[in-house]
Each structure stands twice: as C-alpha cells, then as structure tokens.
Amino acid sequence: MKQYKYTALNINKEKFTGTFLAEDEKDLATQLAKQNLYLLSCSVYTGKTPSAFFTLGTGKVSIPELSNFCSQFSIMLSAGMTVLDCLEALKEQPFSSLFKGIIQIVYDDVKSGIVMSEALEKHAKVFPDFFRNMVYVGEVSGKLDQVFKSLSDYYEKDAAVKRKTKSALAYPLMLALMTVGIVILMLVFVIPTFRDALSSLEVPLTGLTKVIYGISDFILAYWLYILAGVVLIVSVLVIIGKTEKGRLAYDKFKLKLPVIKGVQYNLIASRFARAFALMLTSGLDIVEALDAVKIVIGNKDAEARFATAAEEIKHGSKLAVAFEKYNLFPQILIQMIAVGERTASLDSILVKTSEFFDEEVDTSINSLTNKIQPIMLIILGALVGTMFIAIYSPMISIMENLV
Secondary structure (H helix, E strand, O other), X not given: OEEEEEEEEOOOOOEEEXXXXXXXXXXXXXXXXXXXXXXXXXXXXXXXOOOOHHHOOOOOOXXXXXXXXXXXXXXXXXXXXXXXXXXXXXXXXXXXXXXXXXXXXHHHHHHOOOOHHHHHHOOOOOOOHHHHHHHHHHHXXXXXXXXXXXXXXXXXXXXXXXXXXXXXXXXXXXXXXXXXXXXXXXXXXXXXXXXXXXHHHOOOOOHHHHHHHHHHHHHHHHHHHHHHHHHHHHHHHHHHHHOHHHHHHHHHHHOOOOOXXXXXXXXXXXXXXXXXXXXXXXXXXXXXXXXXXXXXXXOHHHHHHHHHHHHHHHOOOOHHHHHHHOOOXXXXXXXXXXXXXXXXXXXXXXXXXXXXXXXXXXXXXXXXXXXXXXXXXXXXXXXXXXXXXXXXHXXXXXXXXXX
C-alpha cells in the first residue's frame, strides 16, 4: 500500500487535505467516498524534506525563525491546544517557504499518528540535534509547553550573542579589508605612475624604493596567477575545514590562539551552561543530559575532550573534577558546578552562571576588538608610510641635487 496526500470535498463543498493509505488512486477514492468525501486530487506522499534550492535558502531553519516557532508553540500548548492544532496554525504563519513546507510535512505525519519528535527526525539536516532531542524530552516528560518556552529563550539568547559577536568584529574586519585595499591600490595604480615619471628623469632606484617598485612590477605582470593562487588556497582551506580532521585542527587552533581563545572559552561555557540547565530542568538526568548537550558546544576539540570527561562522569567521577581535568571550562564555571553538585541545585546555579557568561562573552569580545583595532591601525599606518617613503625618497634626492 502507498501513502497518498489528498485534497477532497465533503457534502457541504468544504475542502479537506490529509494523508491516507491505499492500494492506488481508485482505492483511495473509494475509501474517501465511504467517509462522504469526494477526491479532487492526490499524490504519493514521501514525507521528504523539501529542497531549499528554489527558495534561495541554506537548507537550514534560521535561529530567529526557530525561536519564533518555539515561542508560538509554547503559548498555544499552554492555552490547551493539541500538538496537531498548533502545527495546523503554525503552517499558516509567515515563515520562509522552506520552513512552511517542512511544518506541513510534520503536520501530515503527526496527523497520521506519528509523534512530533519522530516526525522531526525525518528532517535531521534541517533541525539541530539539540532541538530534536529537547522535543523528545518534552514528550516523554509531559512538559512540552515548558520545553518549547525554554527553547525559545535559549535560541533567542544564542542569536543575541551571535549578533553581538558579528557587530563587535565588523569594525576590525573593515579595517583589515581597507588595509588590503589601500595597499593593492597603491601598488597597482599609484606606484606605477611615479615609476614612469622617475624613469623619464633617469633617477637610479635603490634600497626600499627598488624593493617596492619590484613588488609592484611583479603584481602587474602576474596578477592573474596571484588571484588564481589566492582563490586556490582559500578553496583548499575551506575544503579542509569541511573534513573531520580539518575542522578539529581549526577548532584546536582557535582555542590556542592568544587573541581569541578567551572569547572561544567563554562562548563554550555560556552555551554549555544554558543548554545543560535547560535539559536538567526539563527532566533529563545528568547522564542523558551529557549525551545530548555535546552538540551545542560548537568546537570539535572541546567536544572530544567533553566526550572523554562525560565517560568518566558516567563511571562515577564528579562533574567538576572531570571538567577541570580536561580543561574544558573557565575556573569559575567549574567552581559553580562543584557548588551545584554539593547543594543539589545544579540546574538553578547553571541558569545564573549562563547569564554571567553571556556578559563575559560581551566583555571578552569588547576586549578583543579594543586590542585588534589599534594593531590594525598601526599596521595600516606602517604599510602606507613605508610606501610613501619609497615613492618620495627619489624625489627628495633630486631636490637635494638641484640645491
């Protein structure tokens, strides 16, 4: 038998859509007729995730959309609506076409008798593992409305941290691009003009001037090969970053680079504290929460150490002891976890700690940008100054000889 998605009319000429198991279209029409429904159209129902190609999307549900979805779902569940009624209402909301298509498929699956967490598993490439795990926890614990409310808060705060990070790093990035642009502009357009003028005066080029002019000549002669080389190097680095070993190496480098490792560790601590607290308050025990929370850490090197620490915890080690042994989190978080274990209030302490680390992320990002900005300005000034010296030193020599 095949599962069909159909559109039908009842005796009052009202349209209905749904899914139904039947041998073929003729059998489907017969089965619907027994329910006083007249078949208008049907198609074989696959339940596959719709393609994001024609929606110009990334194939992922955006964090703001997911937060909005969770918030509305929580409100409707708290008002006494069923999961199916919530999905029916949400599929009409102004989400992206990709997300609306997925909600429609999830709605059809739930209507056919599948629980929501199982329906979401079909779209594992779209919905984060953490989200799907938490929906399952909510179904098992009977606290689905609370879980969706907590998920909404979690994704809203996570999106806020990401926005602040991008905003804080925008100015240093702009300075870096401006530095590269000015250097290229001078080497390609300004310096060749001065070189032509000096060649007509038959001024010998020496020292720094000769080096800078040589670099300019090299770029003008081989710019196509240089551009191809840059594109090739960037492409190789991106491809390496998509492999398991490459991502691990990049993430390990992030945690060792003096300039950004503080930001990285604060981000990891903030995500872990917020997600782990959410899981514990939703009804998971510590072992189950440890298995599920790894996905939110966002750093392969830290995830590998976390998995090792989690195994020791499952065999009886204390959380604080295991985390400190593998240098996973800042010392203050480890101390707060130790207090939470002693007082049996780990979930509430982690909620407060996550708020503290949200502020620490802001502080560390601001500190990072305050350090980067003067460095970038010094580099920009040094490069531009060096080029001006190289350009004008022959002219100064000519003026001295005239005197």
